Amino acid sequence: QVYTFNSVEIRVQPSVKVKNGAPMSIICHADISKNTDFQLKHNFTIFKDGKLVFMTVSDKEDARYEIPVAKSSDTGDYECTVKADGKLGFSNSIYVWVAGMTKPILTADKREVLEGEVVKLRCELPEEVPPLEFFFRKIKTNSAPKEKRVPEQTQNFSEVEYYVEEGDNILQFDCFAKRQVRSGWESSQHSNKTLVTVKEPFIKPTLITKPSNNVTEGDQIEFECSTVVAQIRDIEIIFQKNRKILNSVRDKKSLKYSAVATQEDSGEYLCKVEQGAVSKTTKLNVFVSELFPKPMLSASMTKLDEHKDLILSCSINGFRRGNFSIVRKSSSGDILLKNSRVLAIKVNVNDTGSYTCKAEVKGIVKESKPVRISVYAPVSKPTLSVVSGSPEVVLGKPLLLICHSVMGTPPITFTFYKGDEIKKNVTNDTYATFLDEDVGLNDNGGYKCDARNNHSSGVKTSNILNVTVIVPIRDASLGSVPYGEVEVGSDTAFLCSVKEGSWPIDFKFFKKTDHEVLLHEVREYSDRTIWHKKTMKRRDTGTYYCMASNRASVDVRSRPITISVILAAWQKGVIAAFVLTAMAGAGAVALWWFLRKKKKAKGPSMEMSGSALAPNLTSEKLARQPSDGNYYSGSGYIEDNENHMKSTDESKGPDLESAEVDYTEVEVSTLDPHR
Secondary structure: OOEEEEEEEEEEEOOOEEEOOOOEEEEEEEEEEEOOOOOOOEEEEEEEOOEEEEEEEEOOOEEEEEEOOOOHHHOEEEEEEEEEOOEEEEOOOEEEEEEOOOOOEEEEOOOEEEOOOEEEEEEEOOOOOOOEEEEEEEEOOOOOOEEEEEEEOOOOEEEEEEEOOOOOOEEEEEEEEEEEEOOEEEEOOOOOOEEEEEEOOEOOOEEEEEOOOEEEOOOEEEEEEEOOEOOOOOOEEEEEEOOEEEEEEEOOOEEEEEEEOOHHHOEEEEEEEEEOOEEEEEEEEEEEEOOOOOOEEEEOOOEEEOOOEEEEEEEEOOEOOOEEEEEEOOOOOOEEEEOOOEEEEEOOHHHOEEEEEEEEEOOEEEEOOOEEEEEEOOOOOOEEEEOOOOOEEEOOOOEEEEEEOOOOOOOEEEEEEEOOEEEEEEEEOOEEEEEEOOOOOOOOOOEEEEEEOOOOOOOEEOOOEOOEEEOOOEEEEEEEEOOOEEEOOOOEEEEEEEEEOOOOEEEEEEEEOOOEEEEEEEEEOOOEEEEEEOOOOHHHOEEEEEEEEOOOOOOEEOOOEEEEEEOOHHHHHHHHHHHHHHHHHHHHHHHHHHHHHHHHOOOOOHHHHHHHHOOOOOOOOEEOOOOOOOEEEEHHHHHHHHHHHHHHHHHHOHHHOOOOOOOOOEEOOOOOOOO
16 A cells, blocks of 8 residues: 655635634545555644644545634634554645624623713623724714724723813713734724713802902902712812912812902902812803002112101002002011101111002002112222232233222222223222232233212212232253353353243252252342352362242243363373373383393392492392392381372372381392493
């Protein structure tokens, strides 16, 4: 028995697109070739989106998966496999689209509610499978539906709550659902409409005024706000004007509020009734006509000198009767000055401030606009000074001046002058500053300032301030006489000078070593100074520089110079003579030693030696050595040599004067008679 799979096919009846609710069949067919006609069992398995949905065993080559009522959830990719006696065949995948969804079912937990309550809705699709998206709609007459969207990933129903608002009388609710398919979104039909009746817990409040909503200042006005409630418990009535609460009551059906009408009472009033989450309001406009205009306060002068007379008068245009008072405004409250239309006083500086007048008619009090009265004391003579303290400035640096008046009522206007030129005007309380950024070396005329305020005494002028301009040090240089090389023991003059700089100038002389050493410093009222250094020594060899500074506080350093301290000419001669003498002495000793050695080589006779040497050594004293006749101690030579060494040692210094003389035995040879 030999067989083989030619192919495995899957198809859909009636088509790959099926209407929701219609029957649908998924057919799996195995095309198998056999060598003989024998029975073969086929295991059919059908998958949707990778999940097993149907399985059967048959000896036929076809298997049918029947879906009597197709639903939107049946949309997806289908494929099948066939297994026969150990061999396995696979079909291709086919996409099936079930168009449309079943109609959802909507239910409400209440059919009759009060305003402020909540309605709970449930929308369900029993024949569909998640994920789904549900849409709920609240429908009111003459208004657009309010929609809520709720996605559901794990269930085929959804629940929401709707708040019943004021004015919701008869409400209708419905819902529908959507699911995402390959071609986009699949939408269901709308559910049945559910009707909900709404009842009012209380009616909209009524707001009235007595005697009317048009009154005159001084009249008594009364407001009354009332409502009809089903349950008086937790009811609250609030009375407002411009967001300000004027009165309120709880657990009552009405509220009253009364007052004497003023012009400020004109405007919109609001009565609000609240119970739980329900709130209803009623608005009413009230107009209060003017009984009399605001009073006016006039002053004989608003700016005046101290000790002058001031008259304040209060009046009402076209209105004579009333009670008048004049007050002064203060941060701690109004200060009553006089209950009268007119106030006359002699002022001082402390009377500066704001004044108003008040008028009262029929219990209505009105206040005038404030009048500002300014009383001035004269300014004192100002003082002008430099902020830094010292009346001087470094050339090129800014100069900050301050002008100050001890006395005088502010504001005070200060004027700064440089020479006769006005540089700046400043208005301040007691002082002002001026920054001069263009200070020149040849500026003439000095500085001064004026001070004035609104007092009639006029302008006061300071004394003239003369400022010293300090020129900074520029280009310091150092020289010396002699320059470069200086003999030991001689004097050296160092000259330090500057090209420019205000006097006095501080000069400092330094020598460079491992650290800087200050050698000399001096203050000069000149642009140069000379420092005489006495008796130069060898250790004074080195590099020197000078530094100059003045009140500009800038140290200027010269270029360094190098001084070499050398030996004097006579010292060089002494040394040369000493060296030549030493060389001559050494040569004479060497020659003498050579001649003695030659003499000894010609014969050992002491007599020949004595007679031959007698002419040249008449001054020598010979001492006989008992151990060996060939060696002599020449005391004359030793004494001469000792004297020579002493003279040499004396030139070398005191350390050699105490050295002991060593006596040396000399071997003398015989002279050659032919030489």
